[in-house]
Amino acid sequence: MAYYSDKLMDHFLHPRNFGEMKDPDGVGEVGNVVCGDVMKLFIKVKDNVITKASFMTFGCAAAIATSSILTEMVVGKTIDEALKISNQKVAKEIGGLPPQKIHCSVLAEQALKAAIEDYKKRKK
Amino acid sequence: MKKDKKIIYLDNAATTPLDPRVLKAMIPYLKENFGNASSIHFLGQKAKEALERSRETIANFIGAKKEEIIFTSGGTESNNLAIKGVAFANEKFGKHLITSVIEHHAVLEPCHWLEKRGFKVSYLKVDKNGLVNLDDLEKTITDETILISIMHANNEIGTIEPIIEIGNLVKRVREKRRERKIETPIYFHTDAVQTFGHLPINVNELGVDLLSASAHKLYGPKGVGLLYLRQGVKIEPLLHGGAHERNFRSGTENVAGIVGFAQAVEIAKKEMNREYKKQIELRDKLIKGIFEKIKNVTLNGHPRLRLPNNVNISIEGIEGEAMVLTLNEYRIAASTGSACSSKSLKPSHVLMAIGLSEELAHSSLRLTLSRFTKNKEINYFLKVLPQVVEKLRKISPFYKK
Numbered sequence: 001m002a003y004y005s006d007k008l009m010d011h012f013l014h015p016r017n018f019g020e021m022k023d024p025d026g027v028g029e030v031g032n033v034v035c036g037d038v039m040k041l042f043i044k045v046k047d048n049v050i051t052k053a054s055f056m057t058f059g060c061a062a063a064i065a066t067s068s069i070l071t072e073m074v075v076g077k078t079i080d081e082a083l084k085i086s087n088q089k090v091a092k093e094i095g096g097l098p099p100q101k102i103h104c105s106v107l108a109e110q111a112l113k114a115a116i117e118d119y120k121k122r123k124k
Numbered sequence: 125m126k127k128d129k130k131i132i133y134l135d136n137a138a139t140t141p142l143d144p145r146v147l148k149a150m151i152p153y154l155k156e157n158f159g160n161a162s163s164i165h166f167l168g169q170k171a172k173e174a175l176e177r178s179r180e181t182i183a184n185f186i187g188a189k190k191e192e193i194i195f196t197s198g199g200t201e202s203n204n205l206a207i208k209g210v211a212f213a214n215e216k217f218g219k220h221l222i223t224s225v226i227e228h229h230a231v232l233e234p235c236h237w238l239e240k241r242g243f244k245v246s247y248l249k250v251d252k253n254g255l256v257n258l259d260d261l262e263k264t265i266t267d268e269t270i271l272i273s274i275m276h277a278n279n280e281i282g283t284i285e286p287i288i289e290i291g292n293l294v295k296r297v298r299e300k301r302r303e304r305k306i307e308t309p310i311y312f313h314t315d316a317v318q319t320f321g322h323l324p325i326n327v328n329e330l331g332v333d334l335l336s337a338s339a340h341k342l343y344g345p346k347g348v349g350l351l352y353l354r355q356g357v358k359i360e361p362l363l364h365g366g367a368h369e370r371n372f373r374s375g376t377e378n379v380a381g382i383v384g385f386a387q388a389v390e391i392a393k394k395e396m397n398r399e400y401k402k403q404i405e406l407r408d409k410l411i412k413g414i415f416e417k418i419k420n421v422t423l424n425g426h427p428r429l430r431l432p433n434n435v436n437i438s439i440e441g442i443e444g445e446a447m448v449l450t451l452n453e454y455r456i457a458a459s460t461g462s463a464c465s466s467k468s469l470k471p472s473h474v475l476m477a478i479g480l481s482e483e484l485a486h487s488s489l490r491l492t493l494s495r496f497t498k499n500k501e502i503n504y505f506l507k508v509l510p511q512v513v514e515k516l517r518k519i520s521p522f523y524k525k
Binding site for chain 2: 009012013015018019029033034035036037038040055056057058059060061063064100
C-alpha cells in the first residue's frame with residue numbers, strides 16, 4: 001500500500017486483541033456510521049492498571065490498525081498514564097498516518113477516553 | 125504480496141488494460157512515424173493520414189460524420205467542453221441546464237462552476253435503481269433551458285439511462301419551440317464514457333447532439349478521448365491556440381493515442397456483441413454466487429438495465445476500503461464507494477442518491493469485468509470473498525451472528 005506503513009498493514013491484516021470482552025470494566029464506543037468509522041474499546045482494570053483490552057471496529061484499514069495498536073499500547077498502563085495517550089502517539093506507534101487518516105488516530109484516543117470514563121462511572 | 129503472480133483485475137470501470145492489438149497499432153506512431161499532423165512534409169502527412177483515418181473509423185462506429193468528431197485528452201475534457209462549450213455559446217438565449225444527481229464529477233463540477241457564474245442548473249433526482257424519470261425531466265424544462273446532460277450508463281452502479289426516450293423528448297421540445305417561434309436552442313449531451321465500445325451507440329438513434337467518450341475504458345490508451353458534436357451545434361472551445369480540430373480544440377494531436385483509440389474501436393466493432401453476452405453470463409454468475417455465499421448483502425443499481433460487466437454490492441457490517449485492501453492481499457483488484465477511500469472523505473454521491481444509508485454506502489464493493497476476465501477468476505473470487513467477509517465481520521461491532 002503506497003500510503004500505509006508496513007506496521008499499519010500488519011496490524012490491519014493481522015489485528016491483535018479483537019472481539020467482544022466478557023465482563024469488561026469499561027466500554028467506549030465512538031464515531032458514527034455517517035463518517036464510516038466506529039470504534040468500540042473494551043478494557044479490564046485491576047488496581048488502577050489496565051490489564052486487558054480488546055476492540056471491535058467498523059472502518060477502513062487505518063481505523064482497524066489504530067484500534068489494534070491501541071489495545072497493545074494501553075495494557076500495563078495505569079489509568080492516568082492511559083489518559084496521556086494522545087492521537088499523535090497512536091499515529092507514531094502505527095508507523096505514521098497519511099493526513100486524511102489522522103482522524104482515525106483521534107478516534108482511537110477518544111475511544112480510550114470514553115472507555116476510561118465508562119470505567120470511572122461504573123466504579124461509583 | 126507476491127509481485128510475480130498474476131492479478132485478478134476486477135476494476136475495469138476505473139480503467140482497462142491496453143489490448144495488445146492496440147499497442148501494436150500505436151507503436152509506429154511512437155517510433156518512426158512521430159510527425160506533427162500539421163507539418164506539410166511527408167512525416168507530417170503520414171501523421172495526418174493516420175489521424176483522419178482514425179477519425180473516420182470512429183465516426184462510422186457511431187453513425188456520425190467525421191467532421192463531427194473532436195479529439196480531446198479524455199472523458200473529463202470532453203464533458204467540460206460539452207457543458208461549458210454549450211453554456212458560453214448559447215447564454216444569450218438561455219442560462220438553464222439540466223443534469224442528474226448521479227453524473228460523474230466531470231459533469232457535476234463544470235455545472236457547479238457555471239452556477240457560480242450566473243447559470244442555473246437543475247439536478248434531477250433518480251429512483252432507488254438509479255433511473256432518471258422522464259416526467260420529472262419534462263416538468264423541469266423551461267424556455268431558458270439550453271442543455272440537458274444525462275449519462276448513458278453510470279460508472280458506479282451500472283444503471284443504463286433511457287437515452288432514446290430523452291432524445292425523443294428533446295426533439296418534441298425543439299419542435300414546440302419552433303412552433304412558438306422561440307429561438308432558444310436546446311441540446312442533449314450524454315456522457316457515454318462507460319458505454320462506448322460496450323453497448324451499441326448510434327447518435328441518430330439516441331437523438332444526442334453531443335457525446336463524450338474515453339479510450340482507456342475500452343482497452344485503449346489513457347490520455348485520449350472524444351466529443352461527438354452534431355453539425356450545427358454551437359460551442360465555445362476551452363482551448364485556444366493553433367485552431368486544431370476545426371478550431372474546437374487546439375493542441376498538437378495525440379496521433380499515437382488516437383490511432384490506438386481507433387484500433388480499440390475496430391476491435392469493439394467485431395467483438396462487442398459476443399463480449400456483451402459473455403460478460404452478462406459472468407456477471408450474473410458472480411451476482412448469484414455472492415448471494416449464495418454471503419448473508420446480508422444487497423445489489424446496488426438496476427437488476428436488468430445494467431452494464432453487462434458491472435456488479436455493485438453492499439456487504440452489511442464491514443467497510444469498503446478494508447474489503448478492497450484485504451482482497452488486494454489475494455491479488456484481486458476491486459473498488460468501493462466508501463468515503464474512506466475517496467479524496468473527499470464523503471461516501472459516493474451515487475449511492476447516497478439511490479437512497480442507501482451512509483452505512484451501506486461505506487460497505488459497498490464494486491466489481492467490473494473485462495474481455496479478459498475468465499470463468500476461473502470468478503470462481504476464485506467466489507472462494508475468497510466469504511473468507512474476507514468472515515474475517516472483517518469478526519471484528520465488526522455491527523455484525524452479530
